[in-house]
Every structure is written in C-alpha cells, then in structure tokens.
Amino acid sequence: MxxxxxxxxxxxxxxxxxxxxxxxxxxxxxxxxxxxxxxxxxxxxxxxxxxxxxxxxxxxxxxxxxxxxxxxxxxxxxxxxxxxxxxxxxxxxxxxxxxxxxxxxxxxxxxxxxxxxAPAHGHRIEDACPGGRAWGLAVQLYSLKRSGDGGIGDYTALQSFAAGAAAQGADAVAISPVHAQFTADPSRSSPYAPSSRLRLDVRHADGETLMEDAPPFPPELKAEWARLEALDLIDWPASTRARLARLRQLYDAFLRLAPDELRKAFAAFRTEGGTSLENHARFEALHASQLAQDAGRWQWRSWPAALRDPESAEVAAFAEAQAEEVGYHAFLQWLADRGLSGAQQAAREGGARIGLIADLAVGVDGGGSDAWARQTEFLPGVEIGAPPDIFNARGQSWGITTYSPHGLVANGFGAFREMLGAAFRNAGGVRLDHVLGLRRLWLVPQGASPADGCYIRYPQEDLLRLVALESQRAQAIAIGEDLGTVPEGFRPQLQSAGIAGMRVMWFEQSGRGFKNPARWTREAVSMTSTHDLPTVAGWWRGRDLEWRTKLGSTLEGQEETRLSERPKLWAAFRKAGVARGPGPGPEEVGKVADAAAAYIGRAHCELALLPLEDALAAVEQPNMPGTVDEHPNWRRRLDPPVEMLFHDPAFEQRLRALARARRAPE
Missing domain, CATH: 2.60.40 (Immunoglobulin-like)
Known part of the structure; x- marks a missing residue:
C-alpha cells in the first residue's frame, strides 16, 4: 500500500x-x-x-x-x-x-x-458452550507458583491451576504464549518474540514424574533451585540454566533407564513431529554449537553458509554426528507436549467445556527456528510494528518478523496451516494476537524509524477460511485480539468467520463514561484488562501513573483525568448492580477488584475471562509496553501458590461473584 x-x-x-x-x-x-x-x-x-x-x-x-x-x-x-x-x-x-x-x-x-x-464459520463459543454465559480465568503461565518449580511457573502448575479452575465452574483457562524460545540464550523472556510458533517453550517442562526412579538433584543444583523458587521476580537466565541442567540430567537417565513403553512413546512423538520437529531440534543444537564457537553468531544468517540451509548435507552431517544432542532437544519438546496436554486433559476432565485457550503470537524472531526452516515463507530485513498514533507518536517496531504474503501463497499456506495445527493441538481455543495481521501489517525496514514503514496486505479471505477450517477440525474456538483502531467492516468479517472479538473494560467507554456491559458485543470475550494494561487494582491506585513518572514520561493531566474517571467507573459498577455505596479510596483496591470481576460477568459477551492478577487484586501489571529492562516485564510471580490458591478467601469470593454474574439474567 x-x-x-x-x-x-x-x-x-x-x-x-x-x-x-x-x-x-x-x-x-x-x-x-x-x-x-x-x-x-x-x-x-x-x-x-x-x-x-x-x-x-x-x-x-x-x-x-x-x-x-x-x-x-x-x-x-x-x-x-x-x-x-x-x-x-x-x-x-x-x-x-x-x-x-x-x-x-x-x-x-x-x-x-x-x-x-472452509465451513461457513469456525467452532464458536456458542458451539462449545451452548447457552453462552461461560467464564474462565486468564493466566501468565510463568507467574504461577508451586512447591518445587525452581522459580518458573510450569505445565505441572498449570495442570493444578486448570483442575482447580474447572472445579470452581470455569469453562476456560487462557494462557500466555508457550512458543519455543532459544535454549542457548537464557536471557530471552518475552513470550511474544519466540524462536518458533510450531514448538513449545521447554522452560515450563517438568520431567520429575516421567520415570519412577528420577535421579536425585546434585547438592549445588538443589540449592540453586530453592533460591530461585524463593524470588518474587523470575531470574530468567539463572532459572533457565537451572531448569535445563535438571532436564539434561533427566534425559541422561532416560537414555539409560527408561522402560520400553516410554521409549516407544518418545519415538512415536518424534515420528509424528516429522520434519518440523527434526528441524527445530537441529536448529537448537546448531544454535548452541555456533554460539559456543563465536558469540557473534546468535543470528543464523551469520552462520557458515552451508549451515544456513536446513536441507544441506552439512546440516545432515551435523545432526548425525550430534544425534544425542539433537535427541535431547526433541526430548524437551516431548516433555513440554506431555505437560501441556496434561493440563488440557485436567481442565476437560474437571468439567471445563473449552479448557485451555492458547495464545498465538503475531510473529517470530527472524533469527529463530521457524525463519531458518521456512526461509521462503518469512520476510527478511523488516520488522512488524505500528505507525505513529495518539498513544505512541514515534510509532513502534517490535523486533519480530512474520510470513511473506507471496511466500504463503506460493507454498500453499503450509507454514500458516502448520502453525494453526500446533496452536490447536493441546487447547480448546486459540487467541490470535493482533488479529488485524490477517488483513494487513505495518512493516518497518530494519534500522529505520517505525514512522518510516508501510502497510502490506495479506490474503485475508484465504486466511480467514483456513482459521475457520482448522477451528472446526479441532472443535476449538478462535478469539481475535481486535483492540484499538481497526478498518471499518473488519470486525463483522471476523464475526462471520466465527472468530470472537475482545471487549476490555478500559476501552468500553463513551463520552458519558463506562458502557453498560449488558450492551457489549455478544460474539466477544469480556475482560477487565490485558497483560499490556494496568490491573484493576493498579489503575484504581494509580500505580501505572507512578511507573510512567518513574520512567520519565510526562503525564500531562492524566492524574487529574484519573481522579475524574474513578467515580465514573464506580458509578458504572453501581448501575450494573455489582457495587453499592460510595466509591472506596485509592488504597481500597480489594472492593474494586470484587466489583470488576462481577462487572465483566454481567457483560452480554458469550465468554468472560478474568485475568489472575485481577482475581488476586494484584497492583502490578505483567508488561509495560515500550520498556525492556526499566520495568520487570514478564517476570512477576503471583502468590499464593497453586496448592493454596483456590482456598484463598478473597480469590474464591471474586470467582463466586463472577460465576453468579454469569448466571444472572441479562
């Protein structure tokens, strides 16, 4: 364009x-x-x-x-x-x-x-939950705590969380992206800048129950494991190294001691994974090998020419010579798949009609596994971003790339279809991040200002049909992150394809104040907030404004605006019948979190999702866009641990309020 x-x-x-x-x-x-x-x-x-x-x-x-x-x-x-x-x-x-x-x-x-x-539409929320009015929780997986997790929320914690949520009547548990990262670079922490959307993040894998006689922890690793587990913020580099060290120990034991049944299951997983799994395992082994030789070879385009081609004889020779190492990375994927599958099974067996809702990032790191394995289908030399707008006058460049529209068509949409299949594999639904990317994306040449980009169009009709087809085949719902400004007519097109939108409380306002949730879009998901926005408690207390001041931003009257918005929000709560009396003070965040949970429950939307941060009245938000190290993005651990979470009185009270609101007549 x-x-x-x-x-x-x-x-x-x-x-x-x-x-x-x-x-x-x-x-x-x-x-x-x-x-x-x-x-x-x-x-x-x-x-x-x-x-x-x-x-x-x-x-x-x-x-x-x-x-x-x-x-x-x-x-x-x-x-x-x-x-x-x-x-x-x-x-x-x-x-x-x-x-x-x-x-x-x-x-x-x-x-x-x-x-x-393609069918007329994908598997919709109303198909999964006849009668509508379903509800669930949204959780940043890494933020979950459990005894023995080594400092990172894992699939075992997710299994307990999903079972607990289902026991309370939840139909869904939406999770943060679990796409594969770079095991050779433990500093990476953003779930939205992965190496691969086809494989899983093995840092959440837990192999302790794989075999009856798991080897004991070495004393030094046991001490480090306990230290990391006691931290309030995740130390990604240290926790990743510790987790991988333990998983390496378990892999060595598996090679020596695993019974035939487990060996056959692992072999079947590798066979089923085919070229995609093999390429990712080879990439992981190659990436580690190249970084060990030269720290400047982080990006695969800087590797020796023969290793840049996944089908080269040199790559095949490397894989043969390093078969055990390649097998280790396939083993990690097997453990991750077993863990995520177990969480989905726990949710469904507990009565959840949807279960897990996976989060599908809009792009990948251009130096990662997907871009290496499918070079003709990815865009080199550019990054996805956003043009300047009222929220960011300089525009945004996200440091990730995505599919080439021409490459997709020329290759029969192979990468896109494979990605959808991977997303739906262990889930009852998928959230498509920045769903506008099915229509157009803002591309920024590497090294250029985000303002100096342009939009490129994608084959929207084909992509929507494929989403609908894969959704029906998996009998799993699709949700599109359609927040912000979208072209006229795009939301109705999503709705026709069976893709639900998102309605977030902060954005459901008009000149008169917050909108009555009974009038929110039916074919959508209601939420109090998202990972990129203030929590309810943080907004009420003004913690987001404190952070902006700390980071050097000019508030320009936002504090005064917040003073006027608090009573408007409380008035909306009262009008919706979820709060009484005068509004609480800025520090009384628990009462506001109670009302907000019931408020989104009253929404006309077919599904309501309450972020765990708001179910716990947490003040800090998971991510603050525009920051890297200035704010502890993607690092917060939430109390109490999953073993105690569903017995916490305030937490239980908010879930009950949400459930009652969903049952109340509209």
Whole structure:
C-alpha cells in the first residue's frame, strides 16, 4: 500500500526508500529501474508458470482454476474420491466445490492442487458452550507458583491451576504464549518474540514424574533451585540454566533407564513431529554449537553458509554426528507436549467445556527456528510494528518478523496451516494476537524509524477460511485480539468467520463514561484488562501513573483525568448492580477488584475471562509496553501458590461473584 491513513485521518505517502526495502523483503528487488523491470517480469512469469498449489473456497461455490478443462478427480482426506468434468472458463476451467468442508487433492489434467473447503464459520463459543454465559480465568503461565518449580511457573502448575479452575465452574483457562524460545540464550523472556510458533517453550517442562526412579538433584543444583523458587521476580537466565541442567540430567537417565513403553512413546512423538520437529531440534543444537564457537553468531544468517540451509548435507552431517544432542532437544519438546496436554486433559476432565485457550503470537524472531526452516515463507530485513498514533507518536517496531504474503501463497499456506495445527493441538481455543495481521501489517525496514514503514496486505479471505477450517477440525474456538483502531467492516468479517472479538473494560467507554456491559458485543470475550494494561487494582491506585513518572514520561493531566474517571467507573459498577455505596479510596483496591470481576460477568459477551492478577487484586501489571529492562516485564510471580490458591478467601469470593454474574439474567 503506497498510501495510508494515519490516526488523525490524514493521507500519507510511503517513502521510496521504504518501498524499495519492503519490496526487496518480498523477493522483488527494486533498487534501480532495471531491478524493478526484472522483478515485474519475474512476477508475471511466476504467475503464469506456477499457479498457487492451494485454493480456498466455500462449500458448493464455483471455483475457477488455471487448468485445462476436462475430467477431474477430487480425493478427500479419508481416501474417498469423486470424479467430474470441469467446464471451460476464461483462462482455465470451472468446477463446483464439494459441500463437505475439509482438504481435498484436486487432479485436473496434468495439474494438481490442494482444495481447502472452509465451513461457513469456525467452532464458536456458542458451539462449545451452548447457552453462552461461560467464564474462565486468564493466566501468565510463568507467574504461577508451586512447591518445587525452581522459580518458573510450569505445565505441572498449570495442570493444578486448570483442575482447580474447572472445579470452581470455569469453562476456560487462557494462557500466555508457550512458543519455543532459544535454549542457548537464557536471557530471552518475552513470550511474544519466540524462536518458533510450531514448538513449545521447554522452560515450563517438568520431567520429575516421567520415570519412577528420577535421579536425585546434585547438592549445588538443589540449592540453586530453592533460591530461585524463593524470588518474587523470575531470574530468567539463572532459572533457565537451572531448569535445563535438571532436564539434561533427566534425559541422561532416560537414555539409560527408561522402560520400553516410554521409549516407544518418545519415538512415536518424534515420528509424528516429522520434519518440523527434526528441524527445530537441529536448529537448537546448531544454535548452541555456533554460539559456543563465536558469540557473534546468535543470528543464523551469520552462520557458515552451508549451515544456513536446513536441507544441506552439512546440516545432515551435523545432526548425525550430534544425534544425542539433537535427541535431547526433541526430548524437551516431548516433555513440554506431555505437560501441556496434561493440563488440557485436567481442565476437560474437571468439567471445563473449552479448557485451555492458547495464545498465538503475531510473529517470530527472524533469527529463530521457524525463519531458518521456512526461509521462503518469512520476510527478511523488516520488522512488524505500528505507525505513529495518539498513544505512541514515534510509532513502534517490535523486533519480530512474520510470513511473506507471496511466500504463503506460493507454498500453499503450509507454514500458516502448520502453525494453526500446533496452536490447536493441546487447547480448546486459540487467541490470535493482533488479529488485524490477517488483513494487513505495518512493516518497518530494519534500522529505520517505525514512522518510516508501510502497510502490506495479506490474503485475508484465504486466511480467514483456513482459521475457520482448522477451528472446526479441532472443535476449538478462535478469539481475535481486535483492540484499538481497526478498518471499518473488519470486525463483522471476523464475526462471520466465527472468530470472537475482545471487549476490555478500559476501552468500553463513551463520552458519558463506562458502557453498560449488558450492551457489549455478544460474539466477544469480556475482560477487565490485558497483560499490556494496568490491573484493576493498579489503575484504581494509580500505580501505572507512578511507573510512567518513574520512567520519565510526562503525564500531562492524566492524574487529574484519573481522579475524574474513578467515580465514573464506580458509578458504572453501581448501575450494573455489582457495587453499592460510595466509591472506596485509592488504597481500597480489594472492593474494586470484587466489583470488576462481577462487572465483566454481567457483560452480554458469550465468554468472560478474568485475568489472575485481577482475581488476586494484584497492583502490578505483567508488561509495560515500550520498556525492556526499566520495568520487570514478564517476570512477576503471583502468590499464593497453586496448592493454596483456590482456598484463598478473597480469590474464591471474586470467582463466586463472577460465576453468579454469569448466571444472572441479562
């Protein structure tokens, strides 16, 4: 898009240098007039010579294909095949799409295509929870505490948390992203800048119960484990090193002592994981090896040329020579998968109709496993971000990349489909972070100012159809993070595809104050706050404003605004019937947290999710956008531990208030 509209409605033109950089990232060099002509020629030739290998369509629709008309054969995934005759159409052939959603192999003449027939919509909240009015909790996984966790919330803690929530009547537990990070770099902590969205974060893995006779902790590691567990903030580097040291010890014991049943289960997991798992395990081993040789080789593009190609003979030779090391990283993924699967099973067996809701980050680190393994499908040399707006006058650059729209189409959306399958694998739902990315993304050339970016369009119709299809296949809901300013008509399109929106209390305001929750969007999820926003208690007390002052920001009247907004929020609580009497003082945060929990419960939305921070009336928020080390992002540990959490009186009271509000007539 060479023109775009800013937050003030003004038309902007993209700078030529930005266009050249982004076109280059898309695979169309444009540094000179000659390169532009050659890129155009290459593009037109590619369109003629290589039609897309996958087409999406609605059931019963008429599909036009760049293929010779005549007999065709459609084979469904179960092997059932039908044949027919395609009729001539301008530029190719025309045929009628099957009525049953699913993936089909389409053979017509010498051409072969994959046909993805999407349902009218994905598996919706109302399908998962007939009658609506469901509720659940949202938790930053790392923040959970349990005895023996070594300083990081893990899948075992999540299993206990999910079982406890389900026992209280919760239908869902939404979790922070658990995408794979970089085990060779323990300093990484942001769950939204992963190495891979196809594999899991092994720092949450717990292998203590894998075998009956787990080896004892070495004294030094046991002492470090206890020290880390006692901290209020996660020490990611130290906790990661300690966790990986213990998992290495367990892997060594597994190789020596594991019974045949476990060995077969691990072998089956590796077989099922296929090339994707093998590539990730090889990348992890290579990354560690390259960093050990040269600290400047963090980014795989700085590795020796032969190792940059996952299919090279040199990579295969490395994997053979380091088979045990590659196996270790596959073993970590197996433990993580078992742990996450166990948490989902605990939720469903406890009565939760949805269970876990996974969080799918909008992008990955360009130096990570996904970008290395699928280079033709990812954008090099650019970062996802946001243009300048009223919240950030300089714009934002998030340090992550994502799929190339052309690469997706050319590869039959393989990476996108695989990512969705991984997200739905151990969950009853998926939250798509920055869901606007299905339509467009703001790209910033590396090294440029975030203001000097541009929007690129994505094949929205195809992507929405694939989300709906994968959602139905998994019988799992999809939620789109649609906060902020979105193009007109986009939310209705999400709704039509069965993707629920998000309605956050802070944003549900008008000129008169906070909106009546009974009028919030039905096809959405109500929440008090998100990980990037103040908690209810923190907002009421003004802790977010204290942090901004501490960080050197100019408040410009925000303190006065907060003074006027507090009574408006309390008035909204009273009007909704979830609070009585005069508003409490700034320090009386418990009463406000009580009312807020019931308030989102009164929302017309089909699902209400209460963040654990607000269920505990915590003052500090998980993340403060725009900061790295200035604020302890993604590090806070929450009390009490999961063993005691569901017996905490204040916590139980808020859950009961939320549950009662969901049962109350609208």
């Amino acid at each position: 060479i023109e775009w509209e800013d937050a003030s409605g003004r038309r902007k033109m993209v700078a030529p240098d930005t266009l050249r950089a982004v076109l280059g990232a898309l695979g169309f060099p444009a540094g000179s007039a000659g390169q532009v002509r050659e890129s155009l020629r290459t593009w037109h030739q590619a369109l003629k010579a290589s039609p897309p290998p996958l087409y999406t369509a609605a059931p019963g629709a008429t599909l036009r294909l760049p293929a010779q008309a005549g007999r065709y054969r459609l084979t469904a995934e179960d092997g059932l095949a039908v044949e027919g005759t395609a009729t001539p159409a301008p530029g190719g052939a025309r045929l009628t799409v099957p009525a049953l959603p699913g993936y089909y192999l389409l053979e017509i003449g010498s051409a072969h295509f994959t046909l993805a027939v």
